Amino acid sequence: MPFIRLVVCSLALLTVAKLALAHDGPDPLARWRFDSESLVANSDESVSLRARRGPDGAVIGKHQIRGKKYDETLYLPGGQNAVVLAKNHNELKKYLPTEHMTVSMVVSIDQPQQWGGLVGVVQDDGEDESGWIVGYNDEVFTFALRGTEGTGRLTYLAGKTKYEQGKLYHVVATYDGKLMQLFVNGKLDAESKEQAGPIFYPTKSPFVLGGYVDSNEFNGHKGRMREIVLYDLAAKPNWVAHDFEHNANLTSLPAEEVQEPLSFVMKPYLQFGTQTTMTVMWRTNRPGAGTLFYGETDECPHKIKLVDAKEIHEIKIEGLEPETQYFYRTETKLKPGDEPLSSEVATFQTAVKRDTPFAFAVISDTQGNPKVSGTVGDFAWAQRPSFLLHAGDLVSTGKNESHWTEHFFPSMNPLMRHVPTFPVLGNHEQDAKFYYDYFSLPEPEYYYQFRFGNSDFFMIDTNRNVDPESEQYKWLEKALSESDATWKFVCHHHPPYSSDENDYGNLWKTNKSTRGDLDARQLVPLYEKYDVDIVWNGHIHSYERTWPIRDNKAVVDGAPVYMITGGGGGNLETPGPVRPFFMNTVRRGHHYVMVRINGTRLEFQAYDIENRLFDEMVISKKPADD
The missing domain is CATH 3.60.21.10 (Metallo-dependent phosphatases)
Structure with a gap:
């Protein structure tokens, strides 16, 4: 009997051992490390992410490398910025799990959103629901998946652990053909038996890191990404706990607020013009003090300054002349003495008098x-x-x-x-x-x-x-x-x-x-x-x-x-x-x-x-x- 127990125990640990060695061996389907060595600038000024294993990706939009060597992370600023591995996942079928899967990652969330994405191939458009994605909502991490023998729709697992913005977390999602599980920092956070059978993939969807992207959604991730590893095996809880131990030093670090360079989220635009007033609005990615310059020439000699630091800036110009052309531009500063974020000079005309022709x-x-x-x-x-x-x-x-x-x-x-x-x-x-x-x-x-x-x-x-x-x-x-x-x-x-x-x-x-x-x-x-x-x-x-x-x-x-x-x-x-x-x-x-x-x-x-x-x-x- 002791011998039989030993054999059974050895077999039970085999899958765990195989996964535990996967960091150095051939077991992962794909592995991406988000550091300066992995990001390569191309001759056309585009940037590629070189995979340690699996498919390379294209870095779409803005990004930053954060931290010191060996602890570097890729920071994405949200919006339509992400890493796209393929616009159509069918090009990369050999890198996608089918019957079982595990995806492990170390990431931070700097901005909650209803449909946040970290890695996946998904379609969620009304009755067309398929694929899988690991992401987050306004409060917790999520894992969505549809199996061929499941409910006919995606099952969305929502964890219990509320994330702290700017803090790194170890997140693992697994599926063994019958059971979906979501782990946060080594502990089981949610599970479901609603889905069964091989993963049901959409006919055409992108394979994306750092975004929730399907045919009609592009919600880029705002936060840091250190590593993502994808397997075609379903990890056991003890492997997840072991993998977390290797990353515990990162998850124990305090939250980090990434200071992006001051930039426009929305460039200046006009609102509710009358014969004597015009409102100018714009939005910046960080709170700053806004100043509006305006006048009847492109030198814009008059100014209105806001003292309070805001992201959404709204300035109303009063005392203008009817049906008159004016010029305007804006400046935003994080603090006095900083180089301002300046807009280009633009024009507007105040509303016309009652008897003057106009068009809209x-x-x-x-x-x-x-x-x-x-x-x-x-x-x-x-x-x-x-x-x-x-x-x-x-x-x-x-x-x-x-x-x-x-x-x-x-x-x-x-x-x-x-x-x-x-x-x-x-x-x-x-x-x-x-x-x-x-x-x-x-x-x-x-x-x-x-x-x-x-x-x-x-x-x-x-x-x-x-x-x-x-x-x-x-x-x-x-x-x-x-x-x-x-x-x-x-x-x-x-x-x-x-x-x-x-x-x-x-x-x-x-x-x-x-x-x-x-x-x-x-x-x-x-x-x-x-x-x-x-x-x-x-x-x-x-x-x-x-x-x-x-x-x-x-x-x-x-x-x-x-x-x-x-x-x-x-x-x-x-x-x-x-x-x-x-x-x-x-x-x-x-x-x-x-x-x-x-x-x-x-x-x-x-x-x-x-x-x-x-x-x-x-x-x-x-x-x-x-």
Whole structure:
């Protein structure tokens, strides 16, 4: 019997011993050490990560090497910065575990985020969930995986150990075909038996270190990475504890705050311009004291200085002259005497007087497609609008900070640094705090009014109540009734009228459809009663212009026209198979529109992603004294 016990014990430890020797032997599928020796600058100025074993990677974006030799770590600053091993993981199949896996790493988290990623191949998009990823959320480390015989979805393990920002942790995730386990600093933190069978991989997803990346997400890791090792074996708890002992000296170190060089997170842009004021905003990666320089020449002789150190800077210039061109630039300092972070000189014009012609651009649903939103924004800027009207869904996920800092603001900055933007909330903003932080609007911000030239604009949030007893309805009726403007425009995200194929009833399966958002349609009586000229909407990712509509019938003139301008970047949608009574023009394609006003004449033109004109309209009113 003693001999039998010895044999059984030896067999039980075999897998452990094999893994324990894996640091020096051929057992790992891949191993990456994030130090200066492993990072190689290429002739094209790109940087590669050379693997100790397995595939090399491309370092995307900014990075720093931290620490002394033998203790070096790679610091990634978040955003769209990561190490991409392959844009399509199928290129690296031999380096990916199939039936069993262990991944071990030493990392720190400097910025919590809802969907943080450290290493993995994952797709998490609605019903399409597959692959695996080790990462973190706002408080703890996580491990997600889908097996071929599991629930048909990813199982997300969330640990119990709350991480301290800036502190190094030893994190291990294992899967043996039946059991998922997550270990933090050598101890079991979470486990699940929901998944079974070989790992179910997505058909096409990148293999990434230092990021949560799939077909529609790119959440770069902000923090340090020392080492990641990947095996096609499932480690036992005693091996994990042994591996932790080798890294305990690192995890016992105090948290380290990495001081990044001062830089722009969002370059200066304009907000809520009037005839005598303009607000300038920008965001830096570290709190600093901001100064705004402005004037009627590019020397910008006047300045406004903020004493308090902030990341989000907001400065309002007052006492300006109407319809006048000004120049401005910004400086930010961490402390007095430092070299400032300076912006380039840009221009703006204050709002025009009542009788002066002007023009503005309308764009909507820029969400998650900076290439398209940047293109239509640049085309709009080339036409020199006085401002931008945005009908909502600025980003894909309002609570995801990177969607603001990496998608919307960088792509739209060439336009927004020259003209103010007046937005409304879409459903994708999720009423997130970022919207209120990044835009300077009159209280309560989710609805407001502004005057430009001879026109009044009424901005509404149709994600909230708009029924006749609601706060917004009552405010809007009062504001419309008091307006003496020549032109009255309303902007909200959801369209009262739409010919879309399936948002309001699947018109390829039934002829039943509400043909628009019924909640938003509760506002239509106000538009007809108070002579609103045009209502701009988004939500549907296409273009549509109605005939003038009164009493739910198309008329020739003298009634509101409804326009969907949802072609700023979102995935395109298609109209239903038949023409409803209200449709004048419909078009599938990315686009922007321009509106030009001269007294009682309005000219409207719509342009596609190639900047080609595809629709136009003219409205002429009789002068008020006729």
